[in-house]
Amino acid sequence: KEKMITGITPSGEMTLGNYLGAIKRAVEFQDEYELYVFIANLHAITIPQDKEILRKNTKEIAALYFACGLDPQKSTVFLQSDVLEHAQLGWILNTQSSIGELSRMTQFKDKSSKTKAQSKDYIPAGLFTYPTLMAADILMYDAKFVPVGIDQKQHVELTRDLAIRVNNKYGTVFQIPEPLISKDKIKIMDLQDPTKKMSKSSTNQKAIIYMLDEPKVIEAKIKAAITDSENLIKYDPKNKPGVANLMTIYTTLKKITIKEAEKHWQGKNYKDLKDDVAAALIETLAPIQQRYKQLYNSSEVEQWLKDAAIKAQYEARKKLNKVQNALGLNYNR
Ligand code: TYM
Structure with a gap:
């Protein structure tokens, strides 16, 4: 089986964008690929x-991964910091990348x-070397495909460049990965400013659907979502970004095409659109939230993560040895 890898940064609570952009598809692939x-x-x-x-977000995302359908028997679901080799390979890749490309x-x-803007001229160095650590995550496991949202595509492309560069210089040690972006390149937008992506680090809570939002909250957020004054349901992301975003959420959840959706809403108004979107969201999220509640305080999740870390450590150790050997980072061959 070919390998596939993806991840979420626990810098906030998991959003609908994280689910639809990456996790939902990863779940769909877990039989076909080693995930x-x-x-x-x-x-x-x-x-x-x-x-x-950070601990709370980490624990929540872990339980949500399994609640979304990742199966600990099939897939390796782990905590990045449990596998020390990531940081080591990240360092090595720092030495193979340039300030220009980063x-x-x-x-x-x-x-x-x-x-x-927040704190004068303080930019953490880690923000700058973020992509080399991400490249390490991916190259560590010989991943062929990386299901991510379109916003992470550039990082996966950099990972490819680094892999090719290292292979050319030191002999083939890395599999060349590819970003796996959904066909329609979906990007879930901010409900209050549909020209920017829905992001967990955004400050406007009303603009984001979180995976753990209750039905009432979802209804209220969708109801308050920015549209336009035309009251015409048409897919036109340029001129009608708010309406297009709601349509994208709906079609992705329902697995239908935009054409089918436009037909479905022919002669309807924005209230119908919003009612449908909220209902589809609740229908999708309710069972996930129910499983989440059962998992959150069980010791199972922690055990699954620990078991997966052991497996990941084993693979990572092998890869790191190979890379270190290729670069001469060992006394004996
Ligand atoms: P993160 O945590 O920002 O997002 C996790 C995944 O969700 C996707 N995503 C979206 N997709 C569609 N619409 C949105 N509004 C939206 N917001 C987020 C992201 O594209 C991503 O796929 N750097 C990564 C985490 C990471 C990683 C990796 C991913 C670290 N190492 C190795 C893949 C492979 C990140 O911060 O994603």
Whole structure:
């Protein structure tokens, strides 16, 4: 079986964007591929974190992974910091990348301008080397495919470049990975500003659907979502980004095409649209939330993560040995 890997950074609570952009598809692939899914807590600390909140977010995402359908018998679901080799390979990849290419990462540019605005000229160095650690996550397990949202595509492309570079220089040690973006390249947008992506680190809570939002909260957020004054349900992301976003959420949840959705809403108004979207969300999230509640305080989740970490450590150790050997980082061959 070919390998696949993906992860979420626990810098906030898991959002609908994380689910629809990456996790839902990863779950669908777990029979066909050898799937690795992890919680990227080393990435989370590239921006300041309160340790109790970080623990809580980590624990929540872990339970949510399994509640979303990741099966501990089939997939390796682990905590990044449990596998020390990630940091070691990340360091090695830092030495193989340039300041120029890391400076071109749009996520770095966005996040560094934000932290800079908040605290004068303080930009954590970890934000800059974030992509090399991400490359380490991916290359460690010979992943062929990386299911991610479109916002992470550039990082996976950098990972490819690094893998090719190292292979050319030192002999083939890495599998060349590919980003696996959904066909329709879905990007779930902010409900209050549909020109930017729905992000867990956003400050406007009303703008984000969290996986653990209760039905009433979901209804209220969708009801308050920004649309436009036309009251015409048409898919036009440029001119009608709010309406297009609601339509995308619905079609992705219902697995129907935009055309089918437009037909479904012919002659209907925004209230109908919002009622349908809220109902579809509740229908999808309710069973996940129910499983989550059973899992959250059970000791099972922790045991699953520990077992998976042992398996991941074994694979990671093998890969790291190979890389260190290729670079001459050992006394004897
Ligand atoms: P993160 O935590 O920002 O997001 C997790 C996944 O969710 C996707 N995503 C979205 N998709 C569609 N619409 C949105 N609004 C939306 N918001 C987020 C992201 O594209 C991502 O797939 N750097 C990664 C974590 C990571 C990783 C890795 C992923 C670290 N190492 C190795 C894959 C492989 C991140 O911060 O994702």
